[in-house]
């Protein structure tokens with residue numbers, strides 16, 4: 001197996017980067033703050049910035065971070081090398097541009113932005129700085145193994161399926177004792193809501209109803225992970241994204257969303273994301289049905305640390321006795337931590353960014369296409 005060059009060996013003495021965390025809510029506390037602390041050989045975690053005083057002070061205290069800042073600008077004024085952005089989606093564009101303008105490398109949670117125009121602004125401002133999108137699943141070792149198995153020998157992909165049952169985060173983070181900020185200024189909450197709604201209106205060219213707003217959030221906030229995984233696998237097979245969208249739907253009041261593409265050679269891909277808060281189980285299944293093998297990845301909830309993603313491979317010579325099933329147990333590495341190592345490596349050694357702005361833009365293009373098609377089909381049926 002080729003060595004994974006996406007992050008450095010723990011044995012080397014990496015350059016320590018001064019980093020801040022902007023937005024220390026759910027993913028900030030469940031993913032990034034503990035990972036930055038664990039990666040203290042690579043990152044000097046110097047600032048937590050959050051609009052909520054209780055959140056910024058308690059997270060800074062928990063991880064021994066010297067500065068709790070009210071704004072991104074306050075954190076940047078400390079002289080940072082890099083910033084991890086985990087504020088709500090409508091604040092991403094402004095935060096990324098502000099950080100780039102200050103000459104700081106950027107890691108920004110998904111979705112990188114809410115429109116293609118916002119992605120283009122980020123691309124234009126990036127210069128020589130690193131911008132990485134928060135697609136931690138792309139740094140999961142089991143996904144890496146799946147890519148290797150797909151690219152070993154000529155593989156003919158017939159159908160790619162991604163199916164997710166997602167009950168939201170509560171069952172998987174309740175035990176963590178996360179601090180919820182009930183002291184965010186109301187003006188900021190209203191501003192985020194307004195910006196979010198404006199983005200839906202711009203995408204649709206019309207005033208959205210409540211189900212359409214929910215569907216937009218489900219496409220850009222949830223299905224984005226699935227699209228990025230599918231695009232990553234397809235790129236490994238030299239299939240260029242985004243692909244023609246042949247079907248899309250939103251259902252269950254906008255909580256469920258789906259997307260279908262045609263694949264070269266008359267193949268098909270189908271992605272489906274369900275929100276089922278009544279069932280405390282999370283599974284994301286990514287299955288590649290190829291002419292000579294079936295590869296299936298099953299991701300557990302991303303908030304469960306060191307729960308390995310399962311990769312099962314089935315191949316045969318077509319006979320009953322020839323069927324072989326391999327259960328790959330690849331690693332107990334943590335994807336949230338791996339993506340930060342990769343971010344560090346991109347900054348310090350120039351390793352290309354896997355979760356790049358270009359990739360995030362392709363994902364967004366597919367998601368916006370799907371959203372618009374879903375809305376037009378829903379109108380026709382209604």
Ligand SMILES: NC(=O)c1ccc[n+]([C@@H]2O[C@H](COP(=O)([O-])OP(=O)(O)OC[C@H]3O[C@@H](n4cnc5c(N)ncnc54)[C@H](O)[C@@H]3O)[C@@H](O)[C@H]2O)c1
Nearest residue numbers: 023024025026027050051052086087088089091109110181
């Ligand atoms: N990679 C993943 O699996 C994953 C999981 C969850 C969320 N996310 C993404 O991370 C981002 C944050 O999501 P979350 O669920 O942690 O949200 P959250 O609401 O739990 O946390 C957001 C934090 O930002 C603060 N905040 C809100 N608006 C702000 C502003 N304008 N300026 C400064 N601080 C502000 C809030 O006080 C809060 O602490 C979103 O973009 C989301 O899509 C990614």
